[in-house]
Amino acid sequence: MRVTEQIDAIESLSVDSFKMLVVTRIVACILILPMLTLFMDFASLAGGFLAEYFASHISLQLYLDRAFKTVEWANFIPPTLKTSVFGFIIGTVSGFFGYTTDEGSEGVQHAATNSVVLSSLLIILVDVVLVKAIFFLFPRSAV
Numbered sequence: 001m002r003v004t005e006q007i008d009a010i011e012s013l014s015v016d017s018f019k020m021l022v023v024t025r026i027v028a029c030i031l032i033l034p035m036l037t038l039f040m041d042f043a044s045l046a047g048g049f050l051a052e053y054f055a056s057h058i059s060l061q062l063y064l065d066r067a068f069k070t071v072e073w074a075n076f077i078p079p080t081l082k083t084s085v086f087g088f089i090i091g092t093v094s095g096f097f098g099y100t101t102d103e104g105s106e107g108v109q110h111a112a113t114n115s116v117v118l119s120s121l122l123i124i125l126v127d128v129v130l131v132k133a134i135f136f137l138f139p140r141s142a143v
Contacts, residue, residue, distance in 0.1 A: 026091035
């Protein structure tokens, strides 16, 4: 949008283009990544049940009893909330590179590549810190 001067057009309407374009995407990433994680958690439970049902004809009640026998909220909530931090990182880094790009389509290509690389590196580094923090705050989940 910077290359095609769409951001300049938005700013000429006295609209804060940063809030309109970047902040909304950061908020969307923060909210949607945990939802996607929850969806995939339930999808994996359904897939596990189907595999177990076709292998041994287990009932749904028995499967759920066994699946959640040793699971606590401390095993479930912190990793899901961790994805909100990842969403913030992805939204912030990609928003920054997208908002400040120039040099035409080649600049967009470089901005996208740099965004993916930097987001990946920051997620790995922050994940290490967050895992240590989760094990410190929830010591029973480490067992």
